[in-house]
Structure formats: structure tokens, C-alpha cells
Amino acid sequence: DVKVTQSSRYLVKRTGEKVFLECVQDMDHENMFWYRQDPGLGLRLIYFSYDVKMKEKGDIPEGYSVSREKKERFSLILESASTNQTSMYLCASSRRDRDTGELFFGEGSRLTVL
Amino acid sequence: GDSVTQMEGPVTLSEEAFLTINCTYTATGYPSLFWYVQYPGEGLQLLLKAMKADDKGSNKGFEATYRKETTSFHLEKGSVQVSDSAVYFCALNYGGATNKLIFGTGTLLAVQP
Numbered sequence: 001d002v003k004v005t006q007s008s009r010y011l012v013k014r015t016g017e018k019v020f021l022e023c024v025q026d027m028d029h030e031n032m033f034w035y036r037q038d039p040g041l042g043l044r045l046i047y048f049s050y051d052v053k054m055k056e057k058g059d060i061p062e063g064y065s066v067s068r069e070k071k072e073r074f075s076l077i078l079e080s081a082s083t084n085q086t087s088m089y090l091c092a093s094s095r096r097d098r099d100t101g102e103l104f105f106g107e108g109s110r111l112t113v114l
Numbered sequence: 115g116d117s118v119t120q121m122e123g124p125v126t127l128s129e130e131a132f133l134t135i136n137c138t139y140t141a142t143g144y145p146s147l148f149w150y151v152q153y154p155g156e157g158l159q160l161l162l163k164a165m166k167a168d169d170k171g172s173n174k175g176f177e178a179t180y181r182k183e184t185t186s187f188h189l190e191k192g193s194v195q196v197s198d199s200a201v202y203f204c205a206l207n208y209g210g211a212t213n214k215l216i217f218g219t220g221t222l223l224a225v226q227p
Contacts, residue, residue, distance in 0.1 A: 004157070031213055042203065042219040043158075050212060058214075090157060094213040101148045101207040101215060105157030 003027075006091050006106035013113050019078040021109050023091030030096035032074035033103065034058075034066060037088040046089075049074055050096055081113045116141040120204045120218035127194055127225050135189040135221045137178075137204035145206040147171075147180050147187040148215065152201040161189075161202070194225045 007022035025032065031050050035043040035058075045058030047066040055066050063085060067075045074093075078085055088110050092103040121136040139147065146165045150158040162171030164180035164187065171178050176191045187204060204218040 033214075035217075040219055043217040045214065048212070048214060092158075096211055096213075101146050101163055101205070101213055102160050103150075103158070103213060103215065105159065107155070107157045 004091055004093055004104050004106040006089075006109045008109050009107065011109060011111045013081050013111065015082060015113060017081050017113075019081050019111065019113075021076040021078075021089055021091075021111070023074045023076070023106055024072050025074075025091075025093040025104065026072065027093060027104065028071065029093035029104070030071070031094045032068065033092040033094075034064075034074065034076045035090045035092065036060065037090055037108070043090065046076065078111075081111075083113050085111065086113045087111060116145065116206060116208045116216055118204050118206055118216055118218040120202075120221055122219070123201075123222040125221060125223045127223070129196055129225055129227050130193045131225075133189070133191040133194045133198075133223065135202055135204075135223070137187045137189065137218060139185050139187065139204075139206050141185075141206055141208065144182065145208055147178075148205040148207070149176070149178055149187070149189050150203040150205060150217070152203065152220070154200070158203060194223070196225045196227050199223055199225045 004025045034046040049068040065077045091106045148163045149161040151161045162173040164171040167182035201220045205215040
């Protein structure tokens with residue numbers, strides 16, 4: 001069974017803390033994504049990576065950074081968490097060679113920043 | 115820029131009712147279009163897709179037709195079940211092979227027995 005696994009389903013952090021969200025996929029996909037999901041706003045792309053060590057900013061990169069040291073792993077980093085980063089974070093992956101639009105999503109990480 | 119607009123929810127239906135969830139898009143060019151579904155407590159999964167104008171995507175009894183003239187991709191199902199209760203997202207691919215998608219805001223469907 002193909003899988004995208006996010007390391008934590010629920011996290012509670014304090015303002016100013018550094019937060020790491022980890023994502024691992026087992027499908028040998030080149031593309032990996034971090035989205036943020038908020039009620040009434042849908043999914044918004046934070047960062048995208050199309051290869052190891054390669055990354056592109058999405059629509060809302062401010063306050064976030066990412067790391068892709070291995071093909072299967074894509075990490076989202078909040079350098080100094082703030083309350084407006086309380087949200088559901090979704091990781092996804094896809095093949096790069098075709099316009100299939102098929103993203104495989106993890107179950108999400110719900111982050112609460114107090 | 116490209117965007118997707120879908121009807122707000124929640125949509126509440128009785129079992130076996132007909133479902134329509136409206137989706138319209140704005141795009142330069144002719145993007146491929148998708149419907150994703152998110153069941154409670156799960157990540158999103160692809161429900162159906164249409165790669166070009168006039169294509170009809172279908173899966174699990176759901177259908178949607180890519181209509182270029184009305185820039186629409188409405189989701190329909192003839193007879194919904196309680197198990198269809200979920201959030202439905204319309205999306206377009208603006209990134210070609212990068213598969214970067216723009217999602218609508220999502221529509222919550224609640225089906226009552």
C-alpha cells in the first residue's frame with residue numbers, strides 16, 4: 001500500500017518555539033508538497049520540492065522553511081512558531097514526469113500554538 | 115492568477131438524494147481539473163479528474179464534466195449514501211508535470227440516513 005506518513009498527528013507548541021513537521025513517502029516520488037488547510041480557505045501551498053535539495057516557495061511561505069535531504073523525506077520548519085500558524089498541515093507527494101494531478105496525501109498534522 | 119471557486123457548505127442531504135456541488139475556475143490556458151475527497155480524520159484522496167475540455171471524470175458513482183464554455187467542473191452523484199459524508203475539494207493543475215494544484219475552499223457534505 002502506497003503511503004505518505006506524517007510524523008505527528010497532533011502537536012501543541014508555545015509561541016516562539018521551533019517546530020519540525022516530518023513527512024516520509026514510500027513511492028519514490030520526485031515531487032513533495034506542504035499545504036496548510038484552514039476552514040474557509042481550503043488548502044494553500046506553503047512550499048514545493050521537485051528533487052533532493054530543491055525547493056520552491058508556494059503561495060504562503062512566510063514564517064516557514066523546508067528541508068529535503070533525501071528523496072523520501074520532506075520537512076517543514078517553523079523557526080519561531082506564532083499563534084497564527086495554528087492550523088492543519090498536509091504533506092503530499094506526486095510523480096514528476098506526468099501531468100496527472102494525482103497527489104498522495106498524508107493524514108495531516110494538527111498544530112496548535114499557544 | 116488562476117483560481118477555483120466552489121459552493122459553500124455544508125450541504126445536507128438525505129440518503130439516496132441527488133448531489134450537485136458547483137465548481138468554477140479561472141485560468142490562463144486549459145488546466146486539468148480534479149475533485150478530491152477528504153473523509154473524516156483522513157488526508158485528501160483523488161476522486162476523479164478530467165484532463166481536457168469535454169472530458170468526463172467518473173468514480174464511485176460520482177461524475178464531473180470539464181466545460182470550457184462555462185469554465186465549470188460540477189460534481190454530481192445520482193444517489194448519495196451516508197458513507198459519502200466528507201469534504202469535497204475542486205482543484206486545478208497550474209503546474210503541468212510539477213502537479214502544483216490550486217484548491218477550492220472545500221464543501222462539507224453531510225448525508226443523513
